[in-house]
Amino acid sequence: MTEYALEVENLRKSFGGQVAVDGVSFSLPPGGSLAVVGESGSGKTTTARMLVGLERPDAGRIRVGGRDRSAAARGRATRLSRARELQMVFQDPYLSLDPRVSVAQCVEEPLRLHFAMSPRERRARRDELLARVGLGGREADALPRRLSGGQRQRVALARALATEPKVLILDEATAALDVSIQAQILDLLAEIRRESGVGYVFVTHNLALVRHVADDVLVLHQGRVVESGPSSRVLTAPEHPYTRLLLHSVPRPGWDPARIAADRRALATESKESS
Amino acid sequence: MTPRLLEIENLDVRLTAGRAARPILDGVSLHVGRGEAVGLVGESGSGKSVTCRSVLRLLPEGAEAAGSVRVDGEDVLTMSAARLRDLRRNDVSMIFQDPRASINPLRRIGDFVTEGMRAGGMSRDDALRRAAELLESVGIREPRAALRRYPHEFSGGMLQRVMIAGALAGEPRLLLADEPTTALDVTTQAEVIAILTGLRGERSMGLLFVTHDLELAAAICDRVYVMYAGRIVEAQTAGGLFDRPRHPYTSGLLAATPRLESDRPPRGVPGRPVSLAEAPAGCAFAARCAHARPACTRDVPARREIDGAHVACLRAEELSHD
Numbered sequence A: 001m002t003e004y005a006l007e008v009e010n011l012r013k014s015f016g017g018q019v020a021v022d023g024v025s026f027s028l029p030p031g032g033s034l035a036v037v038g039e040s041g042s043g044k045t046t047t048a049r050m051l052v053g054l055e056r057p058d059a060g061r062i063r064v065g066g067r068d069r070s071a072a073a074r075g076r077a078t079r080l081s082r083a084r085e086l087q088m089v090f091q092d093p094y095l096s097l098d099p100r101v102s103v104a105q106c107v108e109e110p111l112r113l114h115f116a117m118s119p120r121e122r123r124a125r126r127d128e129l130l131a132r133v134g135l136g137g138r139e140a141d142a143l144p145r146r147l148s149g150g151q152r153q154r155v156a157l158a159r160a161l162a163t164e165p166k167v168l169i170l171d172e173a174t175a176a177l178d179v180s181i182q183a184q185i186l187d188l189l190a191e192i193r194r195e196s197g198v199g200y201v202f203v204t205h206n207l208a209l210v211r212h213v214a215d216d217v218l219v220l221h222q223g224r225v226v227e228s229g230p231s232s233r234v235l236t237a238p239e240h241p242y243t244r245l246l247l248h249s250v251p252r253p254g255w256d257p258a259r260i261a262a263d264r265r266a267l268a269t270e271s272k273e274s275s
Numbered sequence B: 001m002t003p004r005l006l007e008i009e010n011l012d013v014r015l016t017a018g019r020a021a022r023p024i025l026d027g028v029s030l031h032v033g034r035g036e037a038v039g040l041v042g043e044s045g046s047g048k049s050v051t052c053r054s055v056l057r058l059l060p061e062g063a064e065a066a067g068s069v070r071v072d073g074e075d076v077l078t079m080s081a082a083r084l085r086d087l088r089r090n091d092v093s094m095i096f097q098d099p100r101a102s103i104n105p106l107r108r109i110g111d112f113v114t115e116g117m118r119a120g121g122m123s124r125d126d127a128l129r130r131a132a133e134l135l136e137s138v139g140i141r142e143p144r145a146a147l148r149r150y151p152h153e154f155s156g157g158m159l160q161r162v163m164i165a166g167a168l169a170g171e172p173r174l175l176l177a178d179e180p181t182t183a184l185d186v187t188t189q190a191e192v193i194a195i196l197t198g199l200r201g202e203r204s205m206g207l208l209f210v211t212h213d214l215e216l217a218a219a220i221c222d223r224v225y226v227m228y229a230g231r232i233v234e235a236q237t238a239g240g241l242f243d244r245p246r247h248p249y250t251s252g253l254l255a256a257t258p259r260l261e262s263d264r265p266p267r268g269v270p271g272r273p274v275s276l277a278e279a280p281a282g283c284a285f286a287a288r289c290a291h292a293r294p295a296c297t298r299d300v301p302a303r304r305e306i307d308g309a310h311v312a313c314l315r316a317e318e319l320s321h322d
């Protein structure tokens, strides 16, 4: 039996009586890439936050490399080893990078926390990581605000990779970037996955991205998985009306916004009647 | 000959204040006809918003503008303050990118939508009746009740509709839409676009649509202008832009855009976009351009016409044949 890098069963979360995530299950093979798509408020970020332990699930199971992490972590060692296995990169690296800490220190911090290394080894590893994401010595000495959006996202990536995670959770990690830069980062992500065998959970609302970054896709609607499967199948032969609506909504030649608006209203009426 | 609805000619905008002095726009020229939808596309900092806002003479603080911005032949940059107020109320409206940042959170929706009409002398009752009609036309249910509500009671998509209703209150002949759907979901985006394109058809309103999304621009616009570092580098019909991009930056953008229908992975453009202030001499794209020649860094390439397309690239003729 193959062991999954990440297995999620029946994950559930409510905020004050409002269900945000409702019975989400999926699995990710080692080195696999799964896209989680859905419109605003569908529960993508809440799911991602539960995976990395920023939010406690009301119910459900999360297994990483076969080990259950549903129960609260007891002790520093468990917490650290959990943090090592799953890392997250956010949409806006401005908010996740400490503005007072240089790029070099920022990448060294997880190395210090997770590995027993001499300062010399640590610096060498740091430079290796920065080089891996295409940053040099000049950027290493800089503070985050002196960097462009794309460069900051590279720093966040280097920092996340420092712990050699099994899985990287990317929450709209390229959404704030210009397309010419987004494509550079996507390219880098593909290269890193090929080389290191890290797996990705790629949270995005951009369907056009999916086939280029993910083997499989999970479509969320109001906290529930309405469709899942290989990206190539879901994008070409979607089965659920909501998936079809999402796909038709992507602008392209021959796009008919008025029809999409009508379909959307029909779908909203339907789901109101069925619930 | 009747003047065009919007004609921007050779617009330069520069900040003049002391150490912060720098150029923002250089020789921007574009036009929009009656009932025409025109796209303005480019990456962050390229000058799309400054161009768009200049049509209402909303220049950055401490900025000076040269050139002309004419609406129906009247120069916005030199008109009197009274005429400008009138123009903003009756002729040209703008939808801003972030509805939450541009609608006063402490005032009711009704106040926001009726503001211009009241200032124009309409009675309160008439203005409210008209506002309810407008909200209904942009798909807000129970518009009467909506008028009494506050911005925080609306989702982003609904608030964007409110802003559109407000922008349409003066029955503008020209609508400036600055990334009106960037903050919205794709499905909500489609609804908002359906409203805009519908109105454009019904009222033969001109639309200047600012976006960084080439696919979106091409899907709804007749013609598209591409900006890079404060200059227009290409102008073409939407179809032409996709079939045959003439400027290396346009082809770079197209190749970088992920496509639903294509298996070809998006290809990045090396380096990063620059603002006009950072741009080196000559072609601002030269440092990122695979076709650059030494001559490219000498003079700013002039915009010229090739088979109906307008391109500012020294090598446009040769490159279009490869």
Ligand SMILES: Nc1ncnc2c1ncn2[C@@H]1O[C@H](COP(=O)(O)OP(=O)(O)OP(=O)(O)O)[C@@H](O)[C@H]1O
Pocket (backbone or CB within 6 Å): A015, A019, A020, A038, A039, A040, A041, A042, A043, A044, A045, A046, A047, A205
């Ligand atoms: N901390 C919280 N407190 C209360 N409600 C929350 C909280 N976090 C999320 N929610 C709610 O849970 C639902 C799911 O939100 P979530 O952020 O997971 O959506 P998302 O799919 O990531 O959306 P987006 O595309 O806008 O990022 C929403 O209705 C949201 O308002």
Ligand SMILES: Nc1ncnc2c1ncn2[C@@H]1O[C@H](COP(=O)(O)OP(=O)(O)OP(=O)(O)O)[C@@H](O)[C@H]1O
Pocket (backbone or CB within 6 Å): B015, B024, B042, B043, B044, B045, B046, B047, B048, B049, B050, B051, B059, B060, B061, B212, B275, B276
């Ligand atoms: N109020 C202002 N004061 C000073 N500089 C400004 C101001 N507004 C814009 N700029 C500068 O002018 C240039 C063009 O900005 P503009 O906002 O037009 O870009 P844009 O193409 O709309 O980008 P984005 O896609 O990020 O909205 C940028 O370099 C910006 O820093």
Ligand code: SF4
Pocket (backbone or CB within 6 Å): B247, B248, B249, B283, B284, B285, B286, B287, B289, B290, B291, B292, B293, B296, B301, B312, B313, B314, B315, B316
């Ligand atoms: S002028 Fe030269 S550098 Fe600029 S786009 Fe054309 S070929 Fe490239």
Ligand SMILES: [Mg+2]
Pocket (backbone or CB within 6 Å): A044, A045, A046
């Ligand atoms: Mg989210």
Ligand SMILES: [Mg+2]
Pocket (backbone or CB within 6 Å): B048, B049, B050
């Ligand atoms: Mg802008």
